Each structure stands twice: as structure tokens, then as C-alpha cells.
Amino acid sequence: MFKNSSVSRRRLLYFGASGLAGAIAVAVAKDRLPMYPSQALDNLTRDFKVAGQTPLKGRATAKGLIYGAASGQDFLASDKKLQASIVRECGILVPENELKWQFLRPRPDVYDFSRSDWLAQFARTHKMLFRGHTLVWYQQLPEWFKEVVNRQNAEKFLVEHITTVTKRYAGQMHSWDVVNEAIEPDDRQKAGLRKSPWLEFLGPDYIELAYRVAAQADPKAMLVYNENALEYSGRKEEVKRTAVLKLLERLKSRGTPIHALGIQSHLVAQEAALNAKKLRSFLSDVASLGLKILITELDVSDQKLPSDPAVRDRIVAGVYEDYLSVVLDEKAVIAVLNWGLSDRHTWLSTFTPRSDGAPVRPLPLDSSFKPKLAWNAMARAFDQARKR
Ligand code: G3I
Numbered sequence: 001m002f003k004n005s006s007v008s009r010r011r012l013l014y015f016g017a018s019g020l021a022g023a024i025a026v027a028v029a030k031d032r033l034p035m036y037p038s039q040a041l042d043n044l045t046r047d048f049k050v051a052g053q054t055p056l057k058g059r060a061t062a063k064g065l066i067y068g069a070a071s072g073q074d075f076l077a078s079d080k081k082l083q084a085s086i087v088r089e090c091g092i093l094v095p096e097n098e099l100k101w102q103f104l105r106p107r108p109d110v111y112d113f114s115r116s117d118w119l120a121q122f123a124r125t126h127k128m129l130f131r132g133h134t135l136v137w138y139q140q141l142p143e144w145f146k147e148v149v150n151r152q153n154a155e156k157f158l159v160e161h162i163t164t165v166t167k168r169y170a171g172q173m174h175s176w177d178v179v180n181e182a183i184e185p186d187d188r189q190k191a192g193l194r195k196s197p198w199l200e201f202l203g204p205d206y207i208e209l210a211y212r213v214a215a216q217a218d219p220k221a222m223l224v225y226n227e228n229a230l231e232y233s234g235r236k237e238e239v240k241r242t243a244v245l246k247l248l249e250r251l252k253s254r255g256t257p258i259h260a261l262g263i264q265s266h267l268v269a270q271e272a273a274l275n276a277k278k279l280r281s282f283l284s285d286v287a288s289l290g291l292k293i294l295i296t297e298l299d300v301s302d303q304k305l306p307s308d309p310a311v312r313d314r315i316v317a318g319v320y321e322d323y324l325s326v327v328l329d330e331k332a333v334i335a336v337l338n339w340g341l342s343d344r345h346t347w348l349s350t351f352t353p354r355s356d357g358a359p360v361r362p363l364p365l366d367s368s369f370k371p372k373l374a375w376n377a378m379a380r381a382f383d384q385a386r387k388r
Contacts, residue, residue, distance in 0.1 A: 048376035057091035064388030066335040068092030073115040075345045085369045092129035102140035134180035138196035154201035166217035175222035192243030215257035226262035233275030262296035270304045276326045287332035297339035299362040303352045317373035324381035343367045
């Protein structure tokens with residue numbers, strides 16, 4: 001079973017007799033997986049001890065932070081265990097899909113708020129904050145959109161949509177992702193903007209227009225620009241961080257009512273390691289614009305990890321704790337939301353399934369809603385964070 005390697009012996013010594021099984025899993029996993037970056041293996045022996053049973057929302061609140069998660073109305077309305085877990089762990093709720101055009105706009109002249117209203121009511125009933133995602137995006141537009149919306153009427157559709165939706169929840173919203181994922185340098189557009197119907201029909205100023213209309217409709221809501229793929233230190237992420245910073249600077253210089261950056265944080269275990277220095281410096285640059293920062297869609301994909309759940313959970317937990325310790329060091333970071341709370345309901349099951357068919361394990365609770373080491377890692381990160 002064991003290669004006669006010093007690492008395996010060390011791990012055995014570290015675990016002692018009681019942890020022998022874990023050490024075997026670790027050593028076997030290590031022997032099978034020469035391609036790991038070193039820090040992932042260290043996660044296999046890290047201690048994720050947590051003091052007490054306080055739920056994540058309590059640990060976040062103690063530091064002036066907000067913790068919560070996304071959920072789909074279909075899952076939440078039908079899954080009592082999910083309801084209990086969301087109420088126990090979360091201080092804020094965001095609809096996973098129910099506030100997107102695809103769900104709100106069955107026809108050009110018809111809005112269907114039934115599912116988003118249910119989620120807003122659930123949050124109110126359980127004294128949770130509520131945030132909106134997302135008013136302007138290039139994805140999940142309704143089927144009729146491409147037939148109906150054009151250069152002549154796009155502004156009317158954009159202004160009317162934002163006004164109608166934002167006004168409906170005015171005063172109830174902690175924050176809105178007004179514009180989502182507007183930067184894509186690979187699209188080779190001016191200022192690194194992403195190709196989208198909005199850019200095509202209205203030009204770059206659609207972004208500023210969206211924030212001004214949202215601010216008029218709900219002056220109380222924090223207005224957020226939400227973006228993905230900002231976290232790692234690859235060339236593509238570096239270029240994207242620079243383009244996002246320039247967009248935020250431009251919007252602020254024009255007095256646009258924008259208050260925060262949302263960093264989605266869809267992390268991938270065994271991806272290129274995080275460069276803490278580069279990430280931390282980007283957060284400081286955003287904060288220096290007077291903007292707050294929200295971690296809006298946090299999960300850690302284990303798609304590329306070995307099949308052993310014990311090994312996957314340890315590495316995923318290490319990614320959670322390492323990432324959050326960097327981002328929470330920036331006091332402008334005010335909220336952390338997971339994109340789902342339990343492995344039973346995660347977009348990753350569909351979008352990035354594992355080649356071995358094993359259920360993915362990206363979130364703090366397992367599919368039976370029991371806390372995993374990722375929950376410990378998040379609890380530890382909140383406990384170690386500086387008070388806001
Ligand atoms: O509701 C329909 C259902 O009626 C139909 O039978 C079924 C099969 O086609 O589709 C269902 O809609 C799906 C919807 O999720 C609800 O489950 C859409 O096809 C599917 O595309 C949609 O995926 C969502 C995805 O955004 C769309 O890009 C994921 O649930 C959602 O988690 C994901 O969330 C995004 C954020 O909004 C932005 N950041 C990235 C994040 C992950 O992609």
C-alpha cells in the first residue's frame with residue numbers, strides 16, 4: 001500500500017494510530033496523483049478545527065460581515081431540509097435564476113414575478129436580507145428577445161425592465177447585481193467589453209444607463225457590478241482585472257451610482273494556485289475607488305480531484321480557507337455568498353460533472369445537509385477575520 005516514501009511516513013506519524021485510515025487515503029491518493037500542486041497535498045493533513053457550533057451567519061455577523069447563499073425557488077419550496085439549513089446558516093438570500101430575464105419575462109409585455117416574490121417573502125419571513133441577480137446580462141435572455149429587441153427599441157426595453165423590476169422590490173433589496181459579466185477581453189471590443197446585444201444596440205454607455213435607472217427606481221439598494229474569472233493569477237485573469245478596474249474608474253469618474261464590485265469566486269481546486277499578492281492588490285485597488293466588495297457566488301469545483309470524497313473534501317476545504325483568508329483581509333469586503341449551500345443543489349452537477357460520475361462536492365454542506373470540512377474552513381475564516 002505504501003511506497004517507502006518519507007512523505008507517507010511523515011503523514012502516518014502526523015495522524016497517529018487513530019488517523020491511520022485517513023493517512024492511508026492520503027498516502028494512496030498522493031501516490032496516485034503526482035500532478036498535485038504542493039499546497040493541495042498540504043491540505044490533506046491540515047487541521048480544520050472549529051470552536052463551537054455557531055452557524056456561519058453568526059460567525060460572519062460577529063465580524064460585521066454578511067454570509068448567505070443562492071437558492072432556486074423550485075428547490076427551496078420543495079426541500080424542507082434545505083429551508084432549515086438556509087434559515088440556520090444564512091443572513092442573506094439571492095435567487096439563483098428567478099430574477100433573470102428568462103424567468104421574469106415570458107412575453108415582451110408580460111412579467112411573471114411569482115417565483116421571485118416567493119423567495120422575497122421567504123427572506124422576509126425568516127428575517128434575512130435579500131439581494132437581486134441580475135438586471136442586465138448577456139445570458140438567459142428569453143426566447144422572444146432576439147426576435148423583438150433591436151437597435152431602435154433596446155433602450156426602451158432596458159429602461160422599462162430595470163424600472164419595473166427594481167421598483168417592485170424597492171426598499172427590500174440589500175443590493176442588486178445591476179450589470180453582470182460585461183467584460184470579456186477575448187471579444188476584442190473597446191475597453192475589453194463583452195460582445196452582447198446591449199453593447200451592439202446601445203454601445204458602451206448601456207452600463208452607466210443601467211446604474212442610473214436602477215438608482216432612480218430604488219435609491220436604497222447597493223448597486224453592484226458582478227464579474228467572474230477575476231480570482232486566479234493567469235494572464236487572462238490579469239488582463240480582465242485591469243479591464244474591470246478601468247471600467248469601475250470610468251463609471252466613478254462620471255458620477256455613476258455604483259457602490260460595489262461583486263467577485264463571483266467560482267474556484268477550481270487543483271487550478272493554478274492563487275497568487276495571494278496579486279489578488280490582494282486588486283482588492284485594495286477596488287477599495288481605493290470607494291467601492292465595497294462582495295464575494296457573490298463562491299463554490300470550489302472538485303471536478304479535477306480524485307474520487308475519494310475524504311481527499312476531495314480536505315483539498316476543497318483548504319482552497320476555501322486560503323481564498324477567504326486573502327479576501328477577508330480587505331475590510332471593503334462586506335459579504336460572502338455561496339452559489340448554493342448544499343451539494344444536493346449545485347449548478348456544477350450539470351455544468352461541470354466529474355468524469356467518474358461521482359457526485360460533486362463544492363459547497364459547505366453535503367447532500368444530506370451535514371457540514372463538511374468546507375464549512376469548517378469558512379467558519380475558521382470568519383472567526384479569524386478582522387472586525388469591520
Ligand atoms: O427552468 C428550466 C426548465 O423549465 C427546463 O426544463 C430546463 C431544461 O432546459 O431548464 C431550466 O432552466 C435552467 C435554469 O438553470 C434553471 O434550472 C436553464 O436551462 C439553465 O441554463 C440555467 O442554468 C443557470 C445558469 O446560471 C445559466 O447560465 C444555473 O442554474 C445558474 O446557477 C447559473 O448561475 C450563473 C450566474 O447567474 C452568473 N454567474 C455564473 C453562474 C454559474 O453559471
